[in-house]
Amino acid sequence: MTLVVDHLTGGYGRLPVIKDESFTVQNGETVGLIGLNGAGKSTTIKHIIGLLQPQQGQIKLDDIDLKQDITAYRSQIAYVPELPVLYPELTLKEHLELTMMAYNLDEQATWQQAHQLLQTFRLDDKLNWFPINFSKGMKQKVMIVCAFITQAKLFIVDEPFxxxxxLAVQDLLDLVQAKKQAGAAVLMSTHILANAEQSADRFILLNHGQVRAQGTLPQIKEQFGAQDDNLNDLYLRMSKEA
Structure with a gap:
């Protein structure tokens, strides 16, 4: 399933924060969304998951248009936000059960996968814990497990590290790689450029709410005219432009 963002303009109220963005995230690939603070990464993601309505442009997953069928569109997406969002009155086990109900997942099969992920992220003995008992990193792991037990076609991961x-960073990178190999599309926003360079197939560099460059790392180097630069160097070049 391919995410298509076509000439997207949007923001908060009437103020456009992102302007005429166009890019794709195809099945079986990881795309890194890179940019300075305020470049429009989070605003772009909020439009893609349907929290903000575009002022102009179109967002589609294959033939499913966000505006026309938001329920069918969202059922294909799993989202890991930058800041964990957990229900204080629900245990870890109940968060997983809620995710299974929301995505209409087969409980027996999904629990097998959930237990594997809980062991990977060292949460398997904490099923009856409430969010107040979790550290920030543990809360992030809960969000990761909840997202990756789904059969989503598109995974959107915002500043996941x-x-x-x-160890958990490497576990997450391995998990992203496994989902990509299974045919899912992954859009990952991060400031940890070494991890992005390691795991992403293509990159979208945002600057002032617009796509400054996109493509594989060699293609972006060519667009910047900087063949010897790594992703961090290109990021610094873009910061000087800003």
């Missing part, structure tokens, strides 16, 4: 220890 915040608060994660190095």
């Amino acid at each position: 915040t608060g994660l220890d190095p």
Whole structure:
């Protein structure tokens, strides 16, 4: 399933924050969304998941238009936000059960997958814990597990490495790789450029709410005229432009 963002302009109220953005995220690939603070990454993601309505342009998953069928559109998406959003009155087990109900998942099969992920992220003995008992990194792991037990066609991961220890970072990168190999599309926004360079197939560089460059790393180097630069160098070049 391919995400198509076509000439997207939007923001908050009448103020456009992102302007005429066009890009795709295809099945079986990871795309890194890169930009300075205020470049429009979070605003772009909020439009893609349907929290903000476009002022102009179109967002589609294959033939499913966000505006025309938001329920069918959202059922294909799993989202890991930058800041964990958990219900204080629900245990970890109940969060997983709620996710299974929301996505209409087969409980027996999904629990098998959930237990594997809980072991991977060292949460398997904490099913009866409430969010108040979790550290920031543990809350982020809960969000990751809830998202990745789904059969979503598009995974949107916003600054996923915040608060994660190095082992959990590698576990997440392995999980993203597995979903990509299974045919899912992954859009990942991050400031940790070494991880992005390691895991992403293509990149979208945002600057002042517009796509400054996009493509593979060699293609972006060519667009900047900087063949010897790595992703961090290109990011610094863009910051100087800003």
